Amino acid sequence: xxxxxxxxxxxxxxxxxxxxxxxxxxxxxxxxxxxxxxxxxxxxxxxxxxxxxxxxxxxxxxxxxxxxxxxxxxxxxxxxxxxxxxxxxxxxxxxxxxxxxxxxxxxxxxxxxxxxxxxxxxxxxxxxxxxxxxxxxxxxxxxxxxxxxxxxxxxxxx
Numbered sequence: 001x002x003x004x005x006x007x008x009x010x011x012x013x014x015x016x017x018x019x020x021x022x023x024x025x026x027x028x029x030x031x032x033x034x035x036x037x038x039x040x041x042x043x044x045x046x047x048x049x050x051x052x053x054x055x056x057x058x059x060x061x062x063x064x065x066x067x068x069x070x071x072x073x074x075x076x077x078x079x080x081x082x083x084x085x086x087x088x089x090x091x092x093x094x095x096x097x098x099x100x101x102x103x104x105x106x107x108x109x110x111x112x113x114x115x116x117x118x119x120x121x122x123x124x125x126x127x128x129x130x131x132x133x134x135x136x137x138x139x140x141x142x143x144x145x146x147x148x149x150x151x152x153x154x155x156x157x158x
Contacts, residue, residue, distance in 0.1 A: 027092060029062070030085045035121075037080060039072035046071050046128035052082070053139070055120040059097045062086040069128070104148065113149035120144075 021027035033054070039045040047070040053063040062084050072078050092098055100117065107115040122139040 021089065022092075025089045026087055027089045028085070029088045030083075033082045033084055035080045035082050036077055037070065037072055038077040039074060042074045044071060044073060048126045048128045048133055050123050050125040051139075052124075053120075053122040054084075055122075056091070057097045057100050057118050058120070059091055059094055061088060061091050108148035114147055116145045116147045118143065119146050 037047075049065060049067045049069070051063070051065050054061050064084070064086075066080075066082055068080070070078070070080055104115050104117050121142045121144070123142075124139045125136045127134045127136065
C-alpha cells in the first residue's frame with residue numbers, strides 16, 4: 001500500500017498491476033496472519049476447524065475457513081499461521097475506508113505514529129470434545145485498534 005500513496009493520494013501508475021486489477025475488478029491479496037490462541041483452562045482444548053472474518057474499519061476484508069485441527073495444552077498459548085487469500089477490490093472500492101487507510105499511511109510516512117485503524121477479527125470455532133464436534137453458536141468477536149507505531153515496530157510499514 002505504501003507504494004501506492006504519493007502526497008496523500010493514490011497513484012496507481014506506480015503499480016500497474018493494481019491499476020489493471022481495478023479495471024478487472026480483481027485485486028488479489030494473499031498473506032499469512034499469525035493468530036495466538038490461549039487455553040486458560042486446566043483441560044486440553046481442541047478446535048477441529050473455524051470460520052473467520054477480518055474487517056478493517058468495519059468493512060470486511062477477508063473471510064474463510066481453516067480446516068487445520070488445533071490442540072492447545074492447558075494453560076498454554078500457541079501460534080497458528082492462517083493463510084489468507086481474497087479479492088480486495090470491493091474493500092478498496094469503498095471510498096471512506098480507502099481514504100481512512102490513505103490518511104493512516106500518509107501520516108505514518110510523515111512520522112505521526114498515533115493514527116489508528118480499527119481491526120475486527122471474528123471466529124466461529126468447531127470444538128472437539130472427544131469424538132464429538134460441537135459448533136459454536138455464533139462468532140466470537142475481537143476488536144483491536146492498531147496504530148502506526150505497532151505496524152512500524154513489526155516491520156509491516158516502512
